[in-house]
Structures are given as structure tokens and as C-alpha cells.
Amino acid sequence: MDVPLWLALLAVGYLGVKLIRPPWWLIAVILLGGYLLADSVLAPVVNGFVK
Numbered sequence: 001m002d003v004p005l006w007l008a009l010l011a012v013g014y015l016g017v018k019l020i021r022p023p024w025w026l027i028a029v030i031l032l033g034g035y036l037l038a039d040s041v042l043a044p045v046v047n048g049f050v051k
Helices: 005-022 024-038 042-049
Strands: none
Touching: 024 042
8 A cells, every 4th residue: 555655744743743742832843943954954964864
């Protein structure tokens, strides 16, 4: 079964928020930080750790 990545991330994110109940500011900081890091000069370094 092929599941799109965005759907899998959405499901995992939804379950994580419902089960762990982190504060909303922490979710916003993680999302914004990931977005900004993906377009920075550090992106190839982070990509090396992820793969």
C-alpha cells in the first residue's frame, strides 16, 4: 500500500498531539524551525543525518 508522505505525517502529527498534549507554542516553534532550517545553509548537514 502506497501512502503519500503528507498523509502519513498528518496522521502521526495528529496522534502525537492528541496523545502527548504538547503546548501549542512548542508545536509552532518546531514547525517554524524546521521550515526555516530546510531553506538554510545547514540543510545538507541535516539531510546527511536524516538519510
